[in-house]
Amino acid sequence: MVAPKGGGNAWVWGLTSMILFMIFLMINVFIRLKKLDESEPEKRLTFKEWWATIDAKFFTKAIPLEKEEEFILDHEYDGIRELDNSLPPWWKYGFYATIVVAFFYLLRFHVWKTGPNPEQEYNTEMRIAAAEIEAYRKSSNDMVDEKTVTMSDAAGIAAGKQIFNKQCFVCHGMNGEGGVGPNLTDDYWLHGGSINDVFKTLKYGVSDKGMPAWEKAFSPSEIKNIASYVKSLKGTKPANAKSPQGELFAENELAKVQVDTATKK
Known part of the structure; x- marks a missing residue:
């Protein structure tokens, strides 16, 4: 007992x-x-x-x-x-x-x-459980999806770059300037420009645009690192960059909308 x-x-x-x-x-x-x-x-x-x-x-x-x-x-x-x-x-x-x-x-x-x-016992146990869940998530990078993903640290971005240079450069260029695929360094995105959108696009792909789904090839933590590297390319202005495609995505405006929404709730 x-x-x-x-x-x-x-x-x-x-x-x-x-x-x-x-x-x-x-x-x-x-x-x-x-x-x-x-x-x-x-x-x-x-x-x-x-x-x-x-x-x-x-x-x-x-x-x-x-x-x-x-x-x-x-x-x-x-x-x-x-x-x-x-x-x-x-x-x-x-x-x-x-x-x-x-x-x-x-x-x-x-x-x-x-x-x-x-x-009081219930509240104490809930705080302990929340702390244990948070500790588990920190120790297990694969407990991540398009809803919970956040930017990787510098080491994760470096790991994402290595995968990008092996798998993604064929369509997007070695520096993300674009080729068959869109330019990844500007402010325009075809399927959303947040870290969550990029993770989702990498995970499930876009079949009608020729973008493969990478969820079976890479783990969630690896997809997170790739998405973080793609996000880090913004504003790098590589040579021979492809013309913008998609809709303008303003990171700061999105953050402002999220804050306003949370405040109202």
Whole structure:
């Protein structure tokens, strides 16, 4: 059994209370058995009789079969009559124990406030989970897609350049000046100019324009690096650059729109 994060102390308190209750119950049983033996010293009980005595007094406390007719209630339903039997002592003692535990719970969490309540535990676990997810994402570059991609660092851009020079220069030129494919160094884009758009174009391709999909050839982290290198080519003005194609993409205007939208939300 594993205690939930943030609630370990509550488990210790509850477990301690239950252990103390069980010890009290066992002491009570032994005291009563000792008194029973002292009252009938001449009679020695067999194990079966001894257990039956304990069971009748402390566990079931059921009415003997031969006396059940005296305790059957008058009402009847569908031929079934109710026996006015006692609740098992263990059940009653357990119920009393829950009252004791509830009393300490009330004091600790709502009066003394020495422990986190369920809402505080939930918020703590959510913060821990968010931190663990963020740490995992940082350690695993392949946990990225067109919605979560961000610019790579300098090392990632350098790695993206190596892949670009091996696979992409045929259509886009060695410096991104364009050829069969569009110029990648100006402000005009056929399929969007954000890092997310470039990642998506690289990943899924554009079949009607002859752009292959690279999602099976490269990992998400490699596609991220290529996209970041492509973005880094902006404004480099290589020789023999191809004329602009597509629509003008303003990076700063896009950022301003995103900020305004987030502010309104």
